[in-house]
Amino acid sequence: MLRDSLSYFFLTKLIISHRSASLIRRISLLSFIAITLSVAIFFLVLFVMNGMNANIKTRILALDPHLTIIQKEKALAPLESNSDMSVVAFESYDLMLRTIDGQFRGTSAVGYDQAGISFWFKQLKDLKSTQQQNAQFSFYDPSIDVDLELQPNEIAVGIDLARSLGLLEGDVVTLIPAESLLLSTMEAPVFEKATIRRIVTTDLYDLDSKLLFFNKEHSIKSLRSSPSKVSGYHLWLKDVGKMDETRVRLEAQGFDHVETWQQKNSDLFFALFMEKTMIGVFLGLAGLIASSSILTVLALIMSQKKLDIAIIKTLGYSSKKTLSLFLMMGLWISLSGLFLGTLIGVAAGYYLQFYPLNILPSVYYDSSIPALVNPVFTFWVVLGVTALAVVGCYIPARASLKIEPAILLKSKH
Numbered sequence: 001m002l003r004d005s006l007s008y009f010f011l012t013k014l015i016i017s018h019r020s021a022s023l024i025r026r027i028s029l030l031s032f033i034a035i036t037l038s039v040a041i042f043f044l045v046l047f048v049m050n051g052m053n054a055n056i057k058t059r060i061l062a063l064d065p066h067l068t069i070i071q072k073e074k075a076l077a078p079l080e081s082n083s084d085m086s087v088v089a090f091e092s093y094d095l096m097l098r099t100i101d102g103q104f105r106g107t108s109a110v111g112y113d114q115a116g117i118s119f120w121f122k123q124l125k126d127l128k129s130t131q132q133q134n135a136q137f138s139f140y141d142p143s144i145d146v147d148l149e150l151q152p153n154e155i156a157v158g159i160d161l162a163r164s165l166g167l168l169e170g171d172v173v174t175l176i177p178a179e180s181l182l183l184s185t186m187e188a189p190v191f192e193k194a195t196i197r198r199i200v201t202t203d204l205y206d207l208d209s210k211l212l213f214f215n216k217e218h219s220i221k222s223l224r225s226s227p228s229k230v231s232g233y234h235l236w237l238k239d240v241g242k243m244d245e246t247r248v249r250l251e252a253q254g255f256d257h258v259e260t261w262q263q264k265n266s267d268l269f270f271a272l273f274m275e276k277t278m279i280g281v282f283l284g285l286a287g288l289i290a291s292s293s294i295l296t297v298l299a300l301i302m303s304q305k306k307l308d309i310a311i312i313k314t315l316g317y318s319s320k321k322t323l324s325l326f327l328m329m330g331l332w333i334s335l336s337g338l339f340l341g342t343l344i345g346v347a348a349g350y351y352l353q354f355y356p357l358n359i360l361p362s363v364y365y366d367s368s369i370p371a372l373v374n375p376v377f378t379f380w381v382v383l384g385v386t387a388l389a390v391v392g393c394y395i396p397a398r399a400s401l402k403i404e405p406a407i408l409l410k411s412k413h
Contacts, residue, residue: 032337038287039341039385040348043378044371045283047349049276051356051370056272059204060265062127063120065234066243068264069250070257085246086236088116091216094228096181097157098174103165106178107157111216114149116234120213121148123236124202152218154197158211162199171196177226192222206268232257292392330393338385342378349373 065088091111098104112120148156155175157167167173172195180189194214202208214220223229237243247258262269352371359369 028333032333035287035334035337036341036344038283039338040344042280042283042287043342043345043381044348046276046280046377047345047371047373048352048369049272049279050372050374051353053269053272053276054372055370056204056268059127059202060261061240062123063202063204063207064261064264066237066240066261067235067247067250068259068261069233069235069255070230070259071232071255084238084242086119088112088119088234088236089216090116090232090234092230093220093223093226094178095212095223096176096178097161097165097212098176099165099167100172101166105161105165106210107161107212108210109155109175109212109214109220111214111220113217114215117148117150117213117215124200148198148200148213150197150213150215150219152215153192153194154215154219155194156198156200156211156213157196158208159199159201160205160208161211162196164209167196167199169196169199175220175223177223177228179227190222190226192220194219206265288388327390327393331389334389334393335386338382338389342382346373346378 089112093109093111095107095109096104097107150156155173162168172193174191175194176189176191180191200208200211200213202211235246237246243260243262247260250258349371350373352369353373356368356370
């Protein structure tokens with residue numbers, strides 16, 4: 001069938017044949033290579049960003065509560081745990097952490113009871129174990145094998161917070177409420193001493209740079225009157241898809257301030273979406289510029305092969321069929337590059353999805369290069385690019401309609 005195609009026959013004779021003009025042949029080859037590479041890189045980069053976003057989402061769903069119920073001004077209403085969710089009561093404070101060297105850093109302190117701390121640390125342990133099982137090369141974290149038990153005046157801090165202040169396990173720090181900055185020089189601020197029991201690594205920057213855990217039953221009792229105190233519940237659902245349904249049900253039960261993890265991390269995901277969109281736009285523009293050379297190829301054919309086109313029309317080919325002929329010649333090059341590039345990009349994406357490359361140093365939050373292929377997105381991109389290719393090839397091919405065989409052949413004669 002391919003050999004019987006007249007457009008493929010003219011493609012081999014007028015463009016890729018060694019008897020054709022070397023300029024046309026070279027531009028066609030470069031156009032094919034440029035389209036293939038640009039499409040493959042476009043899909044591969046976006047699939048890698050999808051994989052990184054999915055990893056971030058997985059870590060957030062494991063460690064960040066799916067639903068947060070905030071009740072600051074009234075006592076906590078009872079909220080029973082059931083088989084569909086895990087409920088942990090919490091207290092949070094905006095504090096300043098001061099080291100013995102006089103360094104300060106703002107932090108968001110979160111307090112659970114010992115059962116809540118054990119539950120959260122189990123979530124972290126399960127997440128780390130899953131990452132180590134899925135990775136070809138993993139960096140072992142021995143701290144996840146030891147349960148975190150916080151005694152009175154003991155805290156756990158994130159690794160980035162500890163690095164920024166030069167803290168080590170066993171160091172003593174001072175916790176000062178943020179509103180102490182508004183006190184006059186004559187007033188002494190309320191503070192509390194605490195010992196760092198554990199430095200925790202979550203691979204989430206927002207947590208590692210601000211995380212401070214304490215046992216709310218034993219620690220920070222002198223700061224309970226702080227205006228920054230917020231109390232409520234953290235909820236982890238077994239089925240995240242029921243998050244909105246659960247939020248509506250809780251609001252109907254009288255819980256006014258219910259926040260989902262999506263609302264809490266909306267800025268992060270919007271930034272990731274904008275980053276992926278802008279990279280996709282620039283890669284798409286690069287591919288569009290590279291594929292525009294197909295217009296040059298068809299324009300050169302229209303200008304150098306006018307006599308051949310006139311002969312084709314004289315032999316009985318109508319203007320519409322001649323237009324379709326040269327349109328298909330341009331599509332042979334552009335669509336071949338498109339489908340080959342799509343095949344390479346999707347194949348590489350699936351390979352990275354099942355076998356992530358662990359080539360980045362451990363200083364990064366995600367030392368692997370994952371990918372997540374989106375077949376629906378791929379289909380719509382291929383469909384849209386095909387439509388652009390048809391329009392782009394139609395514009396120069398339309399010049400064949402202006403060729404009048406009788407006038408051209410008469411002038412050549």
